[in-house]
Amino acid sequence: MNMFIEQLLNGVAVGAIYALITLGLALVYGVLRILHVAHAAIYTAGAYVGLFVYRATGSIPLATLAAMAVCGVLGILIERAVYSPLLKYPPYVPLISSIAMFLGFQELFRLLAGPYIIAFNARLPLSDAFIGHVRISAPILIIYVTSTLVLIALWLLLYRTEIGLAIRATSQDRAIASTMGMDARSLISLTFFIGSAVAAIAGILVGMHYNQVYPTMGTVPAYKSLALIVVGGLGSLPGAVFASLLLGVLETLLIGYANVPLPRDSLAFIAMIAVLLWRPQGLFGRKGGR
Amino acid sequence: MDEIILEVRAVCMQFGGLHAVENVSFVQRRGEILGLIGPNGAGKTTLFNVISGVYRPTSGSVLFKGRDTTGFPPHRMAELGLGRTFQIVRPFPDLTVIENVMVPLHLARYRNILASFTSWNTKTIRSEALRLLEETGIADLAELRAGLLPLGNQRKLELARALALQPALLLLDETFSGLRHEEIDIIANLVRKVREKGISILLIEHNMKVAMGLSDRVVVLDHGRLLAEGDPESVRRNPAVIEAYLGKGSMSYAS
Numbered sequence: 001m002n003m004f005i006e007q008l009l010n011g012v013a014v015g016a017i018y019a020l021i022t023l024g025l026a027l028v029y030g031v032l033r034i035l036h037v038a039h040a041a042i043y044t045a046g047a048y049v050g051l052f053v054y055r056a057t058g059s060i061p062l063a064t065l066a067a068m069a070v071c072g073v074l075g076i077l078i079e080r081a082v083y084s085p086l087l088k089y090p091p092y093v094p095l096i097s098s099i100a101m102f103l104g105f106q107e108l109f110r111l112l113a114g115p116y117i118i119a120f121n122a123r124l125p126l127s128d129a130f131i132g133h134v135r136i137s138a139p140i141l142i143i144y145v146t147s148t149l150v151l152i153a154l155w156l157l158l159y160r161t162e163i164g165l166a167i168r169a170t171s172q173d174r175a176i177a178s179t180m181g182m183d184a185r186s187l188i189s190l191t192f193f194i195g196s197a198v199a200a201i202a203g204i205l206v207g208m209h210y211n212q213v214y215p216t217m218g219t220v221p222a223y224k225s226l227a228l229i230v231v232g233g234l235g236s237l238p239g240a241v242f243a244s245l246l247l248g249v250l251e252t253l254l255i256g257y258a259n260v261p262l263p264r265d266s267l268a269f270i271a272m273i274a275v276l277l278w279r280p281q282g283l284f285g286r287k288g289g290r
Numbered sequence: 291m292d293e294i295i296l297e298v299r300a301v302c303m304q305f306g307g308l309h310a311v312e313n314v315s316f317v318q319r320r321g322e323i324l325g326l327i328g329p330n331g332a333g334k335t336t337l338f339n340v341i342s343g344v345y346r347p348t349s350g351s352v353l354f355k356g357r358d359t360t361g362f363p364p365h366r367m368a369e370l371g372l373g374r375t376f377q378i379v380r381p382f383p384d385l386t387v388i389e390n391v392m393v394p395l396h397l398a399r400y401r402n403i404l405a406s407f408t409s410w411n412t413k414t415i416r417s418e419a420l421r422l423l424e425e426t427g428i429a430d431l432a433e434l435r436a437g438l439l440p441l442g443n444q445r446k447l448e449l450a451r452a453l454a455l456q457p458a459l460l461l462l463d464e465t466f467s468g469l470r471h472e473e474i475d476i477i478a479n480l481v482r483k484v485r486e487k488g489i490s491i492l493l494i495e496h497n498m499k500v501a502m503g504l505s506d507r508v509v510v511l512d513h514g515r516l517l518a519e520g521d522p523e524s525v526r527r528n529p530a531v532i533e534a535y536l537g538k539g540s541m542s543y544a545s
Binding site: 161172 | 363365368373380409
């Protein structure tokens with residue numbers, strides 16, 4: 001039983017990480033209708049920046065802030081330099097450029113940081129916690145605390161503040177939002193900044209949790225998060241979070257605990273295919289919605 | 291110059307080889323309801339898009355409140371006091387009716403980054419939004435998701451949303467199309483009430499009876515060119531208009 005609970009808690013942690021990555025993707029899809037594959041490269045960049053700043057300063061909060069800032073700016077640069085000029089073309093054009101950027105960034109990481117796995121070796125300000133006989137390791141505890149805080153902060157920002165209302169309005173109808181006095185360009189940049197900064201946090205959490213940072217660490221999250229926004233309902237933020245948590249738990253329980261003989265990473269795609277077959281608008285999507 | 295709210299000066303708009311609007315000039319006086327009419331494809335909506343900043347004209351200029359606003363982006367035009375509705379109604383479908391109206395009510399503060407991080411759901415904003423919904427007669431639908439409203443009420447919502455900008459000039463793009471007679475009368479009365487508050491109105495309308503009944507003056511476009519301009523009565527009798535609009539010999543629209 002304890003084993004089951006530990007696996008369940010692990011699954012929620014994995015799901016929380018997926019949620020942090022997928023949220024950025026859902027936000028970007030919302031305002032630009034682009035599948036931002038290079039988002040996973042930003043996540044990897046976040047892990048590297050966090051790692052190097054942590055080594056230089058020994059401070060996790062400082063490393064996180066630095067990674068968020070660098071990745072946020074990187075996100076805006078990608079939007080301004082690549083996506084904006086391509087928006088007038090059919091959606092597959094920005095998609096192809098996004099995949100190209102993703103691959104390019106991976107090579108860049110390889111050149112800059114070397115083609116090997118670097119250990120994060122973070123000394124955490126927490127020790128393992130015990131609830132009864134169930135052990136929650138310190139990195140998982142950190143994932144819980146951080147992702148809860150980030151999700152609450154994002155929720156407050158998007159649903160309680162004016163800027164959040166503006167972002168949601170822009171993502172529902174950009175043309176109308178601008179006739180309502182909203183500067184769509186700045187809001188899109190802001191959205192990229194927020195999504196990318198959150199991806200940086202996810203990168204650092206994964207780097208610490210698995211104690212490794214490497215150039216291709218974004219590959220699996222890249223396609224898995226794409227599957228997840230489809231499952232959640234394209235552009236739906238609650239859908240993205242729900243689908244991510246569900247997948248994290250299912251992966252861990254079915255494959256890690258129940259030993260279902262399937263490759264772990266296949267579940268996301270089985271879910272995506274099932275959703276496309278039976279509920280193409282996604283779990284939280286509206287029928288006929290844009 | 292104060293009594294002129296909008297001046298369109300020799301505006302041309304080309305898309306590739308297509309001349310959607312060619313050398314159109316007219317002025318609108320403050321407090322006036324100006325009808326913009328013409329057959330399909332005459333360039334009316336294109337002209338709206340030029341005025342509201344969606345397109346930058348190929349040549350010519352737009353003066354709003356005596357200021358050259360040619361090529362200003364839509365959000366700047368909104369700040370300056372230009373509200374508009376769309377031919378195809380487009381409320382924010384996932385927001386409630388009242389939230390739809392609250393979006394433009396925050397206009398003055400979107401420019402201020404710090405204020406933008408404060409709450410949007412305040413009592414003052416909510417009651418202001420409710421007042422606008424009462425004015426347009428859909429206050430009882432305030433908490434409904436906007437995407438669920440039938441067309442007539444969506445049009446009223448669009449009107450409330452445009453009014454929330456506290457515009458000096460309101461552009462209405464076929465606000466009456468697809469509506470039943472009773473609804474047309476209700477919205478026509480609304481438009482008159484809006485004008486009584488001193489808001490100028492520029493409207494595109496296909497329903498001649500409505501357009502002629504509401505407008506103080508009418509501007510007629512045909513194939514992107516200005517065909518006629520004047521009070522509804524003289525335009526109605528203008529042979530060039532009759533010919534361009536309905537073909538020779540047809541006067542039935544005047545009934």
